[in-house]
């Protein structure tokens with residue numbers, strides 16, 4: 001039985017072409033600045049997102065951590081949504097290592113923050129009682145908000161507000177390419193208001209390792225020091241960067257397929273009695289590659305079918321999905337490079353039979 005792994009877009013295997021590119025990569029010691037393949041990737045990504053310079057790092061978590069450490073010092077404050085990856089899933093690194101204070105604002109369903117609330121949250125610089133607001137963090141696409149894509153208009157408006165108050169903007173763009181493809185805009189347009197942007201190569205782009213943090217020359221000079229501080233100075237990292245370059249050549253346009261597969265999966269889920277998905281919500285904006293499935297409490301009671309039981313039953317049929325959230329009634333299903341259109345039919349059939357209790 002073929003295993004259909006919908007737990008995350010991080011589970012992809014490097015393709016044959018990608019492995020060959022890695023094997024052939026010209027490498028050097030990147031801590032000495034001598035790895036040509038890393039340099040090429042950094043320049044290429046900076047160009048794509050419209051920033052001066054890029055910095056290759058080990059993970060999305062490291063990209064965000066290094067960005068926050070560069071933007072803010074001890075006791076400084078960073079504004080972030082309550083469902084942001086940076087807040088929920090990055091081990092509190094910015095507090096542990098940087099003494100950075102977090103100002104949490106509620107994420108709306110579409111992943112945005114209310115800009116009136118952002119404006120009100122920015123502190124008075126003259127008041128000795130309060131921390132200094134240094135940074136606003138946005139996430140695009142927004143992972144916990146259904147993979148929703150923030151629009152260019154929204155990011156620009158948030159950036160205008162932040163800039164007018166002397167606050168920098170960082171975009172956690174782990175899935176920035178998904179946001180760009182889904183809205184038919186350039187990644188640089190989505191990032192033009194930001195001072196820094198972090199992009200994952202190991203999510204939808206299908207590379208095994210790595211993220212690139214991009215920003216101004218001065219910003220990246222400091223970020224490079226922080227990368228070394230957190231143990232992220234890698235040596236012949238061009239072997240990894242080569243996979244990233246390959247992904248930029250071959251795996252960007254095909255994200256459309258992942259989005260089409262996710263849309264069909266969500267539409268199929270919406271037709272199963274007892275299951276729903278926020279993606280069928282009228283307010284849903286651009287579709288990307290994440291599908292969240294909610295189990296109706298009545299179904300959960302009748303069949304004992306909570307998220308853990310549903311994911312067990314799916315697993316028996318060769319379909320893997322992650323139970324997520326605190327209520328025990330949500331699953332996340334993610335489409336990616338290793339999920340074919342026909343796999344969506346298999347997953348939907350497995351979901352239907354689980355809902356029927358057969």
Ligand SMILES: *Cc1c(COP(=O)(O)O)cnc(C)c1O
Pocket residue numbers: 058059060061062064085086139141142143172174175200202211
């Ligand atoms: C996965 C993810 C990260 C972290 O990336 P890792 O490479 O897993 O550390 C950061 N932000 C978002 C939105 C993510 O989905």
